[in-house]
Amino acid sequence: MDNYQASRMREASRGRGLIPPCQVACPLHMEIGEYVDLVAQGKVMEALQVIREGNPFPSICAYVCTHPCEDACRRSQVDKSIAIRSLKRFAVEFGGDRMIQLEAETTQSEKVAVVGSGPAGLACAYYLRKLGYPVTIFEAYSELGGMLRVGIPQYRLPREVVDTEVQRLIHMGVEIKANTRVISLDLLFDMGYKAVFITVGAHQSLRMGIEGEESPGVIDGATFLREVNLGLKPSLGERVAVVGGGNVAMDAARAAVRLGANKVSILYRRSRAEMPAGPDEIEQALEEGVEATFLVAPTKVKRRNGHLSVTCVRMELGEPDAGGRRRPVPIEGSEFNREFDTLITAIGQAPQISEDFRLRIGKGSTIQVDPVTLTTNRTGVFAGGDAVTGPATVTQALASGRQAAFRINDYLRHRYPLVDKEAEETLSGELSPETIEMIRKIERLEPPLLPPEARTKEFKAVELIYNWEFAVDEARRCLRCGMGAEILFQDKCATCLTCLRVCPYHVPYLDDGGTIQIPADQCQACGICVTECPARAIALRKPYDRRHIDEELEHALKSAAESKSKPLIIGFCCQYGLFGTGALASLWREGKAGIWIVPVLCVAKLEEGHVLRPFEMGAEGVFIAGCGEQCSRENTAFWVLQRVERIRRALSQIGLEPERLQTFNLRATEGDTAEALDNFTERIGELCLASVIKQEVKS
Amino acid sequence: MIVAEQKPVEEIRRIIAPYERVLLLGCGTCVTVCGAGGEREVSFLNSVLRVAQAKGSNEIHSFWEYTVKRQCDFEFLDLLADKVNEVDAILSLGCGIGVQVVAERFPDIPVLPGVNTSFMGMAKEWGVWDERCAACGDCRLAETAGICPITRCTKGILNGPCAGTKNGKCEANKDMNCAWVLIYKRLERLQQLEKMRRYYPPRNFRVIPRPRRIVMKADVEPGEDNG
Ligand SMILES: Cc1cc2nc3c(=O)[nH]c(=O)nc-3n(C[C@H](O)[C@H](O)[C@H](O)COP(=O)(O)OP(=O)(O)OC[C@H]3O[C@@H](n4cnc5c(N)ncnc54)[C@H](O)[C@@H]3O)c2cc1C
Ligand code: SF4
Ligand code: SF4
Ligand code: SF4
Numbered sequence: 010m011d012n013y014q015a016s017r018m019r020e021a022s023r024g025r026g027l028i029p030p031c032q033v034a035c036p037l038h039m040e041i042g043e044y045v046d047l048v049a050q051g052k053v054m055e056a057l058q059v060i061r062e063g064n065p066f067p068s069i070c071a072y073v074c075t076h077p078c079e080d081a082c083r084r085s086q087v088d089k090s091i092a093i094r095s096l097k098r099f100a101v102e103f104g105g106d107r108m109i110q111l112e113a114e115t116t117q118s119e120k121v122a123v124v125g126s127g128p129a130g131l132a133c134a135y136y137l138r139k140l141g142y143p144v145t146i147f148e149a150y151s152e153l154g155g156m157l158r159v160g161i162p163q164y165r166l167p168r169e170v171v172d173t174e175v176q177r178l179i180h181m182g183v184e185i186k187a188n189t190r191v192i193s194l195d196l197l198f199d200m201g202y203k204a205v206f207i208t209v210g211a212h213q214s215l216r217m218g219i220e221g222e223e224s225p226g227v228i229d230g231a232t233f234l235r236e237v238n239l240g241l242k243p244s245l246g247e248r249v250a251v252v253g254g255g256n257v258a259m260d261a262a263r264a265a266v267r268l269g270a271n272k273v274s275i276l277y278r279r280s281r282a283e284m285p286a287g288p289d290e291i292e293q294a295l296e297e298g299v300e301a302t303f304l305v306a307p308t309k310v311k312r313r314n315g316h317l318s319v320t321c322v323r324m325e326l327g328e329p330d331a332g333g334r335r336r337p338v339p340i341e342g343s344e345f346n347r348e349f350d351t352l353i354t355a356i357g358q359a360p361q362i363s364e365d366f367r368l369r370i371g372k373g374s375t376i377q378v379d380p381v382t383l384t385t386n387r388t389g390v391f392a393g394g395d396a397v398t399g400p401a402t403v404t405q406a407l408a409s410g411r412q413a414a415f416r417i418n419d420y421l422r423h424r425y426p427l428v429d430k431e432a433e434e435t436l437s438g439e440l441s442p443e444t445i446e447m448i449r450k451i452e453r454l455e456p457p458l459l460p461p462e463a464r465t466k467e468f469k470a471v472e473l474i475y476n477w478e479f480a481v482d483e484a485r486r487c488l489r490c491g492m493g494a495e496i497l498f499q500d501k502c503a504t505c506l507t508c509l510r511v512c513p514y515h516v517p518y519l520d521d522g523g524t525i526q527i528p529a530d531q532c533q534a535c536g537i538c539v540t541e542c543p544a545r546a547i548a549l550r551k552p553y554d555r556r557h558i559d560e561e562l563e564h565a566l567k568s569a570a571e572s573k574s575k576p577l578i579i580g581f582c583c584q585y586g587l588f589g590t591g592a593l594a595s596l597w598r599e600g601k602a603g604i605w606i607v608p609v610l611c612v613a614k615l616e617e618g619h620v621l622r623p624f625e626m627g628a629e630g631v632f633i634a635g636c637g638e639q640c641s642r643e644n645t646a647f648w649v650l651q652r653v654e655r656i657r658r659a660l661s662q663i664g665l666e667p668e669r670l671q672t673f674n675l676r677a678t679e680g681d682t683a684e685a686l687d688n689f690t691e692r693i694g695e696l697c698l699a700s701v702i703k704q705e706v707k708s
Numbered sequence: 709m710i711v712a713e714q715k716p717v718e719e720i721r722r723i724i725a726p727y728e729r730v731l732l733l734g735c736g737t738c739v740t741v742c743g744a745g746g747e748r749e750v751s752f753l754n755s756v757l758r759v760a761q762a763k764g765s766n767e768i769h770s771f772w773e774y775t776v777k778r779q780c781d782f783e784f785l786d787l788l789a790d791k792v793n794e795v796d797a798i799l800s801l802g803c804g805i806g807v808q809v810v811a812e813r814f815p816d817i818p819v820l821p822g823v824n825t826s827f828m829g830m831a832k833e834w835g836v837w838d839e840r841c842a843a844c845g846d847c848r849l850a851e852t853a854g855i856c857p858i859t860r861c862t863k864g865i866l867n868g869p870c871a872g873t874k875n876g877k878c879e880a881n882k883d884m885n886c887a888w889v890l891i892y893k894r895l896e897r898l899q900q901l902e903k904m905r906r907y908y909p910p911r912n913f914r915v916i917p918r919p920r921r922i923v924m925k926a927d928v929e930p931g932e933d934n935g
């Protein structure tokens with residue numbers, strides 16, 4: 010199935026869903042809710058498929074993405090955000106991403122040159138190949154990946170991951186010219202390239218501008234990390250100072266620890282709260298023994314007897330600057346000296362664009378482009394990534410590479426840019442305190458980390474992967490934002506107030522005009538009101554869950570009819586938490602021939618009709634197995650039991666024994682469920698026999 | 709609101725037995741609200757009837773389901789006109805009014821009741837309904853603090869409480885509040901206890917002429933002089 014088809018299918022399955030804030034925050038706009046839900050169902054290969062459609066290199070993002078999605082996640086209003094990046098990592102590892110081979114056919118004749126092989130360049134090449142263009146990547150270094158290779162240290166991104174992605178690109182037919190620094194764009198056009206994408210990154214470290222900065226023993230962070238990453242093992246001495254508070258500073262400090270420095274100190278001119286580095290990075294650096302001194306800045310470096318004497322001044326925080334962070338102000342007379350062997354400066358980088366490119370340069374030495382088309386001042390020359398934005402993130406670079414590929418396609422096809430149709434509605438609005446109160450608090454599960462002692466000796470990956478159980482439980486915490494209930498048929502609504510009364514989260518309300526409203530930003534998509542509404546006026550925005558039950562049920566009934574095994578028993582089992590496919594299916598596989606499992610996306614979504622249908626089709630018994638208290642939604646068992654009672658009443662009125670319908674709690678220890686199921690099967694067998702005898706007596 | 713209850717399925721099966729093609733007709737108003745005959749209940753009943761048929765009865769029915777907004781007005785029924793020609797009977801899950809209006813609208817087809825129309829009342833909470841009004845045609849709630857003794861007192865007496873009241877409960881049913889104690893307490897709260905001390909002559913419900921009709925429309929004739 011190609012991407013287009015797959016995304017069509019999902020568009021249909023997403024139905025009228027609103028885009029949740031996690032997806033809005035992701036620079037690639039990945040369908041996070043969708044793949045998190047698939048992980049919650051244990052469908053990790055499907056999850057990976059969704060991930061791969063939105064992201065050319067998920068394995069890389071799974072390690073290093075700064076996960077703006079998690080910062081936007083609405084679950085953080087309840088307790089803590091969903092561990093989205095770690096779940097992606099899980100899906101990538103367990104879904105078999107490594108096995109995936111990609112092919113691409115050349116259908117266009119125009120050659121495109123990509124200058125720079127950072128994430129922006131790689132992504133652009135990937136999508137251009139998918140669009141059928143011949144692509145060449147030019148890279149100044151011997152190896153591809155840009156900052157993925159020469160910036161981010163191995164303990165956060167193992168090299169094999171980058172290698173795999175590069176190999177895949179080569180397999181897709183991307184031509185690679187490593188060790189080739191492009192010095193003139195004219196030359197590229199002379200070589201026959203019809204379009205050029207410039208993504209040379211931001212590799213020039215900013216200078217502190219203080220006396221003694223040129224002394225031996227002072228090195229900038231980007232250069233230091235490049236040397237480390239290229240395996241040069243720079244010698245640092247015992248005491249290392251790192252100036253700066255961003256991710257580069259953290260990585261430099263942690264790399265220094267791994268190179269054997271005894272004492273690594275971070276000098277940062279603001280306080281911890283203002284540090285731009287991710288909280289996890291800071292935490293992990295401190296765990297590894299890195300010391301941090303806040304509100305200090307070096308003012309002078311002097312080399313003396315092979316050591317560095319660094320003069321620092323203490324700072325205090327003054328007025329907020331344009332970016333809203335409080336500006337550090339030196340405290341007069343607070344200077345002091347400290348001795349180090351090496352001083353690493355990591356106070357930021359800027360792009361360095363060759364003048365020969367003849368590109369218009371803007372603020373912070375970045376290339377000026379049109380934000381929509383990514384075109385520069387030169388025809389046929391596009392630019393993106395850090396070279397345009399200044400130091401940013403891998404995902405932003407990937408998004409800009411993807412955007413560039415599509416805009417270059419428009420350009421080469423002489424087409425007005427088809428700007429992404431962003432017509433879809435997004436979900437906005439905070440959760441109300443009343444809703445928050447009703448949502449069960451569930452602890453966020455983190456994947457394990459290597460213990461600090463084991464980390465600092467070498468450059469092994471620090472973060473490990475979830476096991477299945479943890480991943481599934483973590484994914485179940487997702488609130489399914491934007492997928493909730495809506496009154497689809499306002500004209501049918503009798504304003505009976507059932508929805509208002511049954512909703513465990515107090516979401517539906519009567520507006521001043523006496524109309525029932527179900528605010529999308531509060532609904533938890535449990536589906537209880539959908540099934541209870543006596544007018545059938547409500548539908549979930551994502552109709553898939555219900556259709557899924559219909560389809561699975563008909564499929565089971567059909568297979569059962571073909572197999573002719575008796576007595577036929579249909580079991581509706583919660584698909585979340587691995588129950589439908591895991592616990593129960595394994596019981597059933599143990600030779601209980603007549604039992605057919607219909608996985609459902611929460612038993613609360615089962616309607617009476619679903620449960621009665623098997624009886625109509627010849628089933629002798631039906632059971633419903635929910636996940637009990639493990640359900641991340643409220644009151645589901647209560648509503649299932651209400652419906653079960655109604656159905657049992659009806660069964661007995663038509664002369665069927667009510668015990669033909671049973672409920673089980675899958676959370677009970679496996680042995681108990683197995684036993685209960687055994688008893689149930691046995692009982693159904695007896696009932697079956699009894700009714701045969703009764704019929705024979707009659708005739 | 710009118711409150712009804714679906715008839716037991718055995719009874720429904722007996723009622724529809726002679727008819728092969730049956731339209732299960734829901735009503736989208738009162739009986740939807742009280743969970744007796746809205747779209748959901750129609751579909752539930754349809755499922756149950758199909759199971760019954762599949763599990764070894766000799767009847768072969770075919771069922772259609774449909775729910776109109778309100779059965780008790782002709783205009784809502786117009787869109788059934790074609791369908792009605794294809795069925796042998798209509799099982800109406802509307803209240804008794806609905807059944808009769810459908811019957812009146814479609815004179816050539818049997819219309820059968822699928823619910824027992826029970827009372828006029830309110831939802832106490834989800835899934836619980838209580839009777840409140842007897843449609844006596846001469847409302848006395850002004851004197852009884854907004855609590856109807858005709859409906860809520862087991863004996864329907866107008867000058868209560870009777871000697872059977874005990875701890876605020878009714879002698880006929882220990883779980884039921886005595887309506888007259890409720891009336892007393894509320895009058896006390898409203899400082900209108902004097903209303904308890906009056907005597908209300910008994911009423912003879914038998915003299916209510918049935919069927920009742922209310923005419924709001926005045927007999928007017930627009931003409932040259934007046935409009
Ligand atoms: C230490 C460090 C840690 C980071 N950690 C993270 C992180 O955890 N998460 C995150 O999201 N982001 C992180 N980043 C940022 C991220 O790596 C960058 O934003 C991203 O790599 C930018 O991608 P790019 O393609 O624009 O440029 P780059 O990755 O910088 O790639 C540019 C490439 O162009 C090549 N090039 C330059 N000039 C020429 C030329 N003339 N001819 C040919 N090739 C040329 C360069 O050699 C380089 O390979 C980190 C950055 C650093 C430095
Ligand atoms: S709870 Fe789920 S859908 Fe909502 S923002 Fe978080 S990850 Fe996205
Ligand atoms: S449950 Fe259905 S009919 Fe009742 S108020 Fe809600 S939407 Fe309307
Ligand atoms: S009952 Fe469930 S689906 Fe319905 S409004 Fe409440 S949270 Fe949403």
Ligand code: SF4
Nearest residue numbers: 735737738780803806
């Ligand atoms: S037919 Fe009966 S149930 Fe339906 S709207 Fe009229 S009074 Fe209510």
